[in-house]
Amino acid sequence: MNYILFFTAFLGVFVLLNMYISKRLVSKLDISDRNKRYLRIFLIINLFGILCYMLARYYVDTPGWLYFLFSVPIGVLFLLFWSAVVYDISRLLLSFAPISQHRRNFLKKSLDVTSMAAAATLTLKSIYNAKFVEVQKVTIEIKNLKKPYKILQLSDIHIGGLIDKSFIEEIVQKANALNPDIVVITGDLIDVDVLAAKETLMELAKLNSKFGTYYIVGNHEYFHNVEKIISAVKSLGIRVLENENLYIGEDGEGFNLAGVYDIFGYRAKKYMPNLQKAIKNTKDVPTLLLAHQPRFIYEVTGGVDLMLSGHTHGGQLYPFKFLVQLQQPYVSGLHRHNENLQIYVNKGTGFWGPPMRLGASSEITEIIITPSALY
Incomplete structure (x- = not known):
């Protein structure tokens, strides 16, 4: 019973993080609807990986490479969440900045690219760090x-x-x-x-x-x-x-x-x-x-x-x-x-x-x- 409650709460937290990333980051990016859809599919796959990780912890015969694929999504989602929080705050501040609309649009697109690049870079860096x-x-x-x-x-x-x-x-x-x-x-x-x-x-x-x-x-x-x-x-x-x-x-x-x-x-x-x-x-x-x-x-x-x-x-x-x-x-x-x-x-x-x-x-x-x- 305790394991069921833990798993439910654990997965519930990541579902909420997923929703926040989708609504406050993905939906605000200046990219096509098709690319937004791809990012949301990635988030769903990532969430499925977290569910598989929770199951794999109790099936110890899971191959190492598969266990790795199942465990990484936890960190990916966490880093994406913090990137989304920073992005949300930065976007809000940008909206109040006393600059021209042209300049604001340029900075918004730069923020989009920087946020996604930072999340990807930090994910790779953190995986590398764990090796030592x-x-x-x-x-x-x-x-x-x-x-x-x-x-x-x-x-x-x-x-x-x-x-x-x-x-x-x-x-x-x-x-x-x-x-x-x-x-x-x-x-x-x-x-x-x-x-x-x-x-x-x-x-x-x-x-x-x-x-x-x-x-x-x-x-x-x-x-x-x-x-x-x-x-x-x-x-x-x-x-x-x-x-x-x-x-x-x-x-x-x-x-x-x-x-x-x-x-x-x-x-x-x-x-x-x-x-x-x-x-x-x-x-x-x-x-x-x-x-x-x-x-x-x-x-x-x-x-x-x-x-x-x-x-x-x-x-x-x-x-x-x-x-x-x-x-x-x-x-x-x-x-x-x-x-x-x-x-x-x-x-x-x-x-x-x-x-x-x-x-x-x-x-x-x-x-x-x-x-x-x-x-």
Whole structure:
């Protein structure tokens, strides 16, 4: 029932976007009725592709090339929508401009060409961007830390569809080349039935680090049987932090690593986060908390020095970032939440939906935590 409601709402949003593009962009272009008809047919085909994408997510045998064709329309429609919004505003401003009608007609035609060219260019650029995963390096000073540690953060990989075995192999190779002390995976690891992801998931067992690999669930795990996913990840030798903590490092010179379930657990009525349990009986050293969604930081009132999160994808497709900011306090990068607490938000190692990124690259984060120079 939840899937039906989600699909209905998901498709409904794109139908509304489609209508807006048709009425506020296509119908206003200075082109022939035939070409307008072709553009509207393209929009219908694009919408059909989105419907096929939603079905393909649950039929994992869909060939990669076909899955690609089904997933791209989501990004195409989103970028067209924002192009239509800018076009609408620009056309309105142009209508009030104190210029001759001849000049206004020329600028209107220039706006038509520019808007369509920009949408096409941004679509191609965003597809190209998604092919690359950058290593984002950041140094974070931690009060009372005795020695530096290198933490490698992966997040929002979303195994399934186009995130296949070869993608994970490349991620593992890059991660191991950085020679980290520990690896942390901050949720949304799997986005299909875990049995379908088994072969791909096994590649993560090849992650090498001095103190091991640690994982917390994200909201998407709850959509695909969170119990089975936790069990499958544990079978790889990866430690799943389930509202608990452990000590990392040499005695007296390390830090506490805690992890909580995702806040989606409150809606699912199971596997709910419990911060007090997660940081119970920690040693008198700095504490790092793994929490999938940045907004969990509102529940952190003390006992944590640094929180590592993901979930936002950095917005994935600009300017979607501004919509994400309505729900999350931080979208990407390092922030000081208050005097005692910092947060780093990973932009996502993989992607969800279309294989497209614009203004928010995929990242593997190399975090060096180091003793604070102020203490």
